[in-house]
Amino acid sequence: MKKEKRHAIISQIISENSIATQDQLLNILQEQGIKVTQATISRDIRDMHITKSPDFNGKLRFVVYHQDDRNPIQKLLDNAQIVGLSITQVQFINVIKTIKGSGNAFGATIDELKFPEVIGTIAGLDSVIVISKDEADAKKVYDVLSDYINAKELEPL
Structure with a gap:
């Protein structure tokens, strides 16, 4: 077949x-x-x-996972507002917590854009690790996404 x-x-x-x-x-x-x-x-x-x-x-x-007709950057920012819970920069890495089940799709959205500041992503059920080559690039990623991700207080387990 x-x-x-x-x-x-x-x-x-x-x-x-x-x-x-x-x-x-x-x-x-x-x-x-x-x-x-x-x-x-x-x-x-x-x-x-x-x-x-x-x-x-x-x-x-x-x-x-279907692509849509929105501007890719706008799609990323819209998704960040909807599924993003928090973002934390740790040296050259950004850790993004998402609502359960959204990590893979959000990571795919980041990958799709091929930002020069992003070397790669690793996504799971409710998180995305965004790897940059250095802290300056990671800061650029953080600055773009942090305004759109609703940083909420995480409940302890």
Whole structure:
């Protein structure tokens, strides 16, 4: 099966089902008679920009990350206001805490912009680490995002 057709089928499966793992996706594809390996599924997930996001019940599920028509910088700032909880600069790194389930998508938004001040990001369920080459570049990233991230008092565990 051609990759484009498989991607269309995967997109449809993800939009119609609550899929949380690659194994679940692989099983559904196999039930539909589509022979595919775990490695192929992993590549498809990467190529299709599939991330995990909470559904209405707070359960994490796969979603296809779609680009939108907003100016990329405006998209980043809008997302920072919506999902950003706090930002802390530690030397050449910025640590951004997000609402649960939003770290990966927010990290992808930062990566998409290819800022010269950002070497790379590492994202998790509720945080993004933004790595810069030096403190000056990290400060520029902090200055741009800190005005848009709602720094709230974090509740102790």
